[in-house]
Amino acid sequence: MKFSEVEEASWPELQPYLDTCLIPYTGLTGKENPMQATAALERLRDFMDLAEVPFKGRMITYPAFQYGLQQDLSLLNEICKHVKETGFKHVVVMSADCILHREELPAVDLILSRQDLSELEGRELASRVQAQIQNLWNPAYLT
Structure with a gap:
């Protein structure tokens, strides 16, 4: 669920169930041309779908942290x-x-990084992402 889909009146009722916030990190540098920026956002969208779709009632996606040279992540933290x-x-x-x-x-x-999971594709990738999230909620869950 996206942050913009939550209605103010329903938030107090939904909040106990939406206990996990997903923050997308694009890591753009400003040196990308429009096509490169679009491609980066599409890759991130596709990767995020692996978490957003199966856990829609439990996660809420906040606005993306778009720019960052990965030199100082203190603001993101x-x-x-x-x-x-x-x-x-x-x-x-x-x-x-x-x-x-x-x-x-x-x-x-x-932290879920597509680069860290580069050896996985398709269902294997989806299963790993979902298992890591489930492990976050239930540390006894086996990955």
Whole structure:
């Protein structure tokens, strides 16, 4: 579910079920031409579908963090920390083109990078993404 789909009147009722916030990280540098930027966004969209579709009633997708040279992720980490302060139990960051490191994002509960999963395709990739998310919610879940 996208953040813009939540109606103000229904948020208090939905909030206990939507306990996980998904933040897309594009990692654009500003050096991309329009076609390259479009392709990056499409890759991210396709990767995010692996989490958004099966977990629609449990995750809410926030606006993407579009630009970042991957040199300083402190702003992204701060945003994740603030999102948790608003009541989300878990924060997941997904990126199609960037490898993000846990030590740079301590406020994030799960980092899913397509680059880290590059050896997987199709159902195998979808299963791995879904298993990692389920493991976040239930650490006893076997991946």
